[in-house]
Amino acid sequence: MTAGLTPSQTVGPYLGIGLPWADGSFVVPPGTAGAVRIAGQVLDGQGAPLPDAVVETWQADPDGRFDHPDDPRGAAKPAVAGFRGFGRSLTDGEGRYEIVTLRPGALPTPDGGTEAPHLDVSVLARGMLDRVVTRIYFPDETEANAADPVLTSIADPARRATLIAAAGPDGELRFDIRLQGEGETVFFDV
Amino acid sequence: MTVSNQSVASGALVLPRYESAAGVHPPLDSPDYRSSALRHPKQPLVPLPQRLTEITGPLFGAERVGAHDADLTAGHPGGEPIGERIIVSGRVLDSDGRPVPDALIEVWQANAAGRYHHVVDAHPAPLDPNFTGGGRCVTDSLGRYRFVTIKPGPYPWGNHYNAWRPAHIHFSLFGRAFTQRLVTQMFFPGDPLFPLDPIFNSIPDEAARQRLISEFDIENTVPDWAMAYEWDIVLRGRTATVFETEEHQ
Numbered sequence: 001m002t003a004g005l006t007p008s009q010t011v012g013p014y015l016g017i018g019l020p021w022a023d024g025s026f027v028v029p030p031g032t033a034g035a036v037r038i039a040g041q042v043l044d045g046q047g048a049p050l051p052d053a054v055v056e057t058w059q060a061d062p063d064g065r066f067d068h069p070d071d072p073r074g075a076a077k078p079a080v081a082g083f084r085g086f087g088r089s090l091t092d093g094e095g096r097y098e099i100v101t102l103r104p105g106a107l108p109t110p111d112g113g114t115e116a117p118h119l120d121v122s123v124l125a126r127g128m129l130d131r132v133v134t135r136i137y138f139p140d141e142t143e144a145n146a147a148d149p150v151l152t153s154i155a156d157p158a159r160r161a162t163l164i165a166a167a168g169p170d171g172e173l174r175f176d177i178r179l180q181g182e183g184e185t186v187f188f189d190v
Numbered sequence: 191m192t193v194s195n196q197s198v199a200s201g202a203l204v205l206p207r208y209e210s211a212a213g214v215h216p217p218l219d220s221p222d223y224r225s226s227a228l229r230h231p232k233q234p235l236v237p238l239p240q241r242l243t244e245i246t247g248p249l250f251g252a253e254r255v256g257a258h259d260a261d262l263t264a265g266h267p268g269g270e271p272i273g274e275r276i277i278v279s280g281r282v283l284d285s286d287g288r289p290v291p292d293a294l295i296e297v298w299q300a301n302a303a304g305r306y307h308h309v310v311d312a313h314p315a316p317l318d319p320n321f322t323g324g325g326r327c328v329t330d331s332l333g334r335y336r337f338v339t340i341k342p343g344p345y346p347w348g349n350h351y352n353a354w355r356p357a358h359i360h361f362s363l364f365g366r367a368f369t370q371r372l373v374t375q376m377f378f379p380g381d382p383l384f385p386l387d388p389i390f391n392s393i394p395d396e397a398a399r400q401r402l403i404s405e406f407d408i409e410n411t412v413p414d415w416a417m418a419y420e421w422d423i424v425l426r427g428r429t430a431t432v433f434e435t436e437e438h439q
Contacts (some may be wrong), residue, residue: 008215009375014306020296045228061349068246086248127225188238
């Protein structure tokens with residue numbers, strides 16, 4: 001118990017008034033060379049899509065750097081113009097979200113290891129009193145994923161697999177978020 | 191802060207660490223809030239060590255805020271909205287008391303009649319053509335924020351028989367790191383609906399619950415114009431970095 005923190009409350013059903021950004025899905029501007037589209041559905045415990053959720057992503061740039069003063073390697077201006085690191089997509093009537101971004105670089109860890117390329121993800125929705133946090137990893141990073149300290153901390157291969165996007169047509173990636181039940185996505189306590 | 195300098199000097203990747211929020215936030219599985227039933231994970235959360243992605247985050251500032259975004263009563267060609275004009279202001283702080291500057295805040299709320307300007311809201315109360323109910327602002331160098339709006343009304347919802355939400359304003363904050371992201375609701379003092387609201391009461395700790403209630407703020411009222419409420423928001427702060435530095439050296 002920490003004294004003084006402000007508790008979380010649900011975004012409720014009317015998040016569409018306060019949270020949409022016209023460019024929310026675009027972590028990089030439309031048409032950026034090498035951009036990848038990551039899309040999927042947010043699903044409840046009965047497999048029903050959530051039409052009132054928001055998916056947010058945060059990630060390093062393609063060089064594995066952050067434009068942020070707390071990165072002890074120093075804040076790095078993104079190598080690609082308009083790269084924002086952050087994506088936000090409110091789900092549509094079928095629970096679908098999408099993010100257009102560049103693949104992040106791998107990251108060093110304080111103990112000398114390496115984290116595989118990943119996006120941190122927050123999911124908020126009506127019916128959720130706090131956000132849930134997950135990660136998106138890339139399906140063709142087999143070696144890096146096998147050495148990733150977060151993925152390897154999850155013993156069950158089926159659970160681990162919920163964090164790895166599926167390759168789709170045209171280089172698109174599919175990442176569904178199952179909040180509960182069969183195939184429940186791994187969520188983190190951060 | 192000298193966190194970055196220390197880490198460069200020692201050659202090690204020394205990261206700040208944000209304190210736990212354990213026991214503060216409501217459980218995702220809160221049966222009295224019926225919509226949570228199918229929307230909470232059944233599997234235990236997996237611990238995620240705070241590394242580079244977690245201790246950084248988007249730093250949005252003034253570029254995300256338009257001229258009238260901090261005044262929800264402005265910007266409608268038909269004039270001002272109906273309702274009690276209020277000023278809502280306060281500070282965004284770390285739990286160690288440091289202000290969180292240049293941080294984007296997004297808000298949304300119902301109108302004075304308790305109706306949201308949203309297609310999903312079927313409450314048979316009037317919409318106000320002069321009130322959309324969304325706003326944004328950025329904290330200043332001392333972590334202060336300020337909105338002008340109208341006091342939202344309470345409204346019925348379908349959670350249980352004769353359920354009413356206490357009047358509230360939704361707040362969304364980024365802070366300075368992924369770990370600090372927070373979406374919450376601000377309430378008004380003395381609301382008789384507090385004991386009856388399963389969302390407010392989903393917060394297990396009574397003292398934490400009270401921290402969502404703003405205070406009447408006579409100092410910031412504007413005579414002959416607007417009432418005022420004050421509400422400070424406290425985000426997860428950093429734990430002492432000295433210990434971690436020594437550990438790595």
